[in-house]
């Protein structure tokens with residue numbers, strides 16, 4: 001990997017003048033580090049694994065070269081890629097409906113002046129398939145899809161995948177995780193062997209690394225994991241069991257954040273916490289997979305516009321969502337996976353803004369939080385909220401080192417128990 005040290009411009013990266021004007025309108029004055037690193041490689045048609053913090057401009061990093069490739073494709077190429085059949089040229093797979101909608105929106109925005117030439121369609125479940133089928137008539141240049149609905153549309157012949165030239169897996173670690181294996185394999189089996197494959201994620205766990213070998217050919221690997229980590233401050237508060245709601249309410253009132261995104265681990269926990277906060281004078285909306293798509297969209301739009309100040313969500317909101325200047329993310333429940341910790345807090349501190357990720361941990365969370373720290377190579381000072389100091393009985397457990405595991409009798413030396 002070569003790190004560029006001098007500030008560069010989109011033009012220097014080889015981005016076509018047809019896109020530069022739009023980037024200026026969007027006030028993208030210079031490329032972000034991930035854009036600087038990956039755009040030239042993608043334009044050269046290489047396979048690529050891109051790892052960079054969430055909010056670092058990954059969407060434009062792959063979308064701009066994709067649009068450019070479409071513009072540069074010869075007319076006969078373009079004709080075969082969509083016209084005359086329901087074909088698609090570039091396929092972007094994402095894990096959630098909201099992300100499909102957001103990424104498609106961004107691509108449409110980048111290609112706004114080229115909209116007569118570049119057709120982008122978002123495909124996701126939870127809404128009627130009819131309008132998506134209609135949009136896919138005559139094919140598409142770029143489809144941004146969640147896997148389930150895409151497969152439905154493929155099986156009803158609304159779209160054919162056998163002329164895909166580029167496959168992008170956004171939030172790739174999630175797309176390659178067990179939950180998506182079957183659907184992803186079905187999609188991969190429909191794609192031509194010869195294609196460009198691009199993987200993007202903030203985190204790439206070991207397990208995923210082995211999977212990628214079969215998907216990519218001599219990929220360029222770009223890892224910019226800690227590039228702007230300093231813009232995101234992380235804090236952890238130890239809390240007595242049963243006092244998390246009170247502490248949360250206190251933090252929200254004291255800090256007067258413009259907005260807060262709070263993560264819990266279960267759908268019903270969202271409603272439950274919203275009720276408890278309401279009793280403490282805080283109005284919160286909820287966002288989870290049991291809500292209808294219309295309600296999900298309304299709530300997310302309300303949060304993005306700033307109308308909704310406190311949002312309680314499950315992990316469907318953890319990935320990729322771009323909420324402008326979100327001041328704080330709070331883990332009311334800790335995420336099960338250490339990678340999801342990074343994704344959740346990464347909703348704040350995006351695009352170089354200062355952000356804050358707070359976790360509330362009680363006695364039961366203590367060891368799990370240590371695992372999260374270890375996996376993410378962080379170590380945070382335990383803090384307490386004034387007026388909610390942890391009980392003496394607990395405090396020792398919070399700060400004490402982990403007890404060594406008992407060894408089977410007769411092995412090794414005896415250790416003193418601490």
Ligand code: AMP
Nearest residue numbers: 028030031032055056057058059322351
């Ligand atoms: P993403 O990581 O793609 O979700 O992007 C995060 C945010 O950064 C979005 O609001 C983008 O509009 C914004 N962004 C992406 N690239 C640039 C750039 N080069 N200059 C300014 N803002 C950007």
